Amino acid sequence: MELPETIRKRLEGFSRNVLFDQTRMWGFSKENDAVLSHDKRVLSSLPLQMSLYFNMWFFPLWWISETVMLHFKYPFLSDYYKFILVTVLLLMTLFEGIRLYLGYMGNLQEKVPELAGFWLLSILLQFPLILFQLFNEAILIQPLERGVHIVLAIFILTQAVAGFLALRDMVSHTASQFHLRQFD
Amino acid sequence: MSAISSLVPARFLTIIAHLVIVITIFWSRENNVKASLPLEFTQEQYDSEDQKLVVALAVTLGLFAIELSGFFSGVSMFNCSQGLLSTGAHASASVALLFFLFEQWELDIYWAILAICSVLPAVVEIILFVGVFGLKKKPL
Numbered sequence: 213m214e215l216p217e218t219i220r221k222r223l224e225g226f227s228r229n230v231l232f233d234q235t236r237m238w239g240f241s242k243e244n245d246a247v248l249s250h251d252k253r254v255l256s257s258l259p260l261q262m263s264l265y266f267n268m269w270f271f272p273l274w275w276i277s278e279t280v281m282l283h284f285k286y287p288f289l290s291d292y293y294k295f296i297l298v299t300v301l302l303l304m305t306l307f308e309g310i311r312l313y314l315g316y317m318g319n320l321q322e323k324v325p326e327l328a329g330f331w332l333l334s335i336l337l338q339f340p341l342i343l344f345q346l347f348n349e350a351i352l353i354q355p356l357e358r359g360v361h362i363v364l365a366i367f368i369l370t371q372a373v374a375g376f377l378a379l380r381d382m383v384s385h386t387a388s389q390f391h392l393r394q395f396d
Numbered sequence: 397m398s399a400i401s402s403l404v405p406a407r408f409l410t411i412i413a414h415l416v417i418v419i420t421i422f423w424s425r426e427n428n429v430k431a432s433l434p435l436e437f438t439q440e441q442y443d444s445e446d447q448k449l450v451v452a453l454a455v456t457l458g459l460f461a462i463e464l465s466g467f468f469s470g471v472s473m474f475n476c477s478q479g480l481l482s483t484g485a486h487a488s489a490s491v492a493l494l495f496f497l498f499e500q501w502e503l504d505i506y507w508a509i510l511a512i513c514s515v516l517p518a519v520v521e522i523i524l525f526v527g528v529f530g531l532k533k534k535p536l
Contacts, residue, residue, distance in 0.1 A: 262468065269405045270412060277416075355423035359416035 215314075220325040227328040232383050255322045255385055257378035260371060264315045267367045271308055277360045278304075285352050293351055300341055307338050315371065324382050331375040339368055403479045407467070410486040414513075415460055417493045422453050428496065432503040445503060452506050459518040466521040471528050478524060482517040489513030 215223075282297055289297065311333045318327030342365045345357070353361075421428070429445045430437075463482065472478045492509045495501065527533045 266405070266408055269409060273409065273412070273416075355420040356416070358423055359419035362419060363412060363416065 215325060215329065219329070223325040223328040223332075226332075227324050227379060227383050228387070231328075232380055253385070255378070255382050256319050257374055257381070260315070260319050260374035260378050263367060263370045263374055264312060264319065267364075267371070268312050270363065270367065271312070274360045274364055275305060277356055281354050281357050285354065288352060297351060300344065304338065304341050304345075307333055307341070311338060315375070319378060322382060324379070324386060327375065327379050327382065331372070331379055334368055334371050334375065339372070342368060403476065403483070404473060407479045407483045407486075410483050410490065411460070411464065411467070413490045414486040414493070415457075417490055417497070418453055418456050418460075421493060421497055422450075424497070425449050425453075427500045428503065428506075431500045449503055449506070452503070452510060456510055456514050459514045462518045463521050466525060472521055472524045475524065478517070478520055481520060485513045485517050 214220075278301060282301060286294060311330055314326045314330040314333065317323060318325075318330050342361060345351070346353070346361045346365060425446065429442060429449055432445050433441055466472045467482075472482075489509055489512075492513065496506060496509065
């Protein structure tokens with residue numbers, strides 16, 4: 213299952229222009245003038261892949277804990293928080309599934325748009341939701357919830373950092389490949 | 397090796413389950429502290445017992461840090477014996493701590509659980525650290 217073409221183009225443009233400075237990178241790759249043949253370095257990031265793999269195994273544990281805790285505290289919540297928490301749980305499940313799939317595709321197959329999509333989903337959507345779950349005392353945070361949310365927050369943080377590094381390496385590599393191809 | 401491919405996530409999940417229960421006990425330790433005290437107790441007695449439980453939980457977290465650093469750095473991730481020992485120890489710890497929490501056991505029992513189920517894997521982890529970084533043996 214591939215991302216639709218328009219989304220891929222937008223994410224690729226975003227990675228190249230907004231995230232990383234083109235002029236600085238081109239100067240960086242000019243230092244490797246000796247390597248005129250195509251670079252065969254593996255660009256998949258090991259820390260990112262480990263984080264994604266263990267996150268995938270941890271996700272059912274998180275989901276069951278969160279659903280059971282929500283079920284138990286549901287009668288004690290105010291009406292608007294009942295709606296908000298059910299929505300947040302559905303959204304986090306959806307985002308987590310899409311995020312982990314895109315992260316796997318982007319990292320293992322070294323595809324920039326998928327990895328950029330994964331990184332944006334993690335930083336902009338999943339991270340605020342997990343902070344909401346951790347720090348908003350009005351939703352009656354239970355000790356078990358604190359435990360599983362802390363673990364998930366650590367996963368999202370490591371993926372944000374490792375994902376950024378992997379994305380930067382991948383973008384600079386594909387840019388230098390594009391420029392070097394002119395000499396073929 | 398298919399055994400490795402299921403041992404690594406199993407070990408990870410049991411470590412995380414143990415960690416989550418330790419964090420849960422940290423936030424709801426009141427009943428366990430009261431179970432260790434006589435029926436009539438003063439605030440100082442409560443505070444000192446509470447302090448002991450906090451210290452025990454902090455030591456557990458420190459041993460977790462040692463074991464997780466060894467696991468994620470690759471030193472012991474693919475070592476079958478350590479994986480088996482760790483999975484068994486942390487699974488028993490999770491069940492024991494579940495009873496500790498729900499049945500409101502006393503503090504003395506926590507020290508026993510700590511010794512068997514947290515110290516043992518951490519000590520083997522340190523031995524592996526010394527073996528890999530000190531004696532330059534292969535991590536497997």
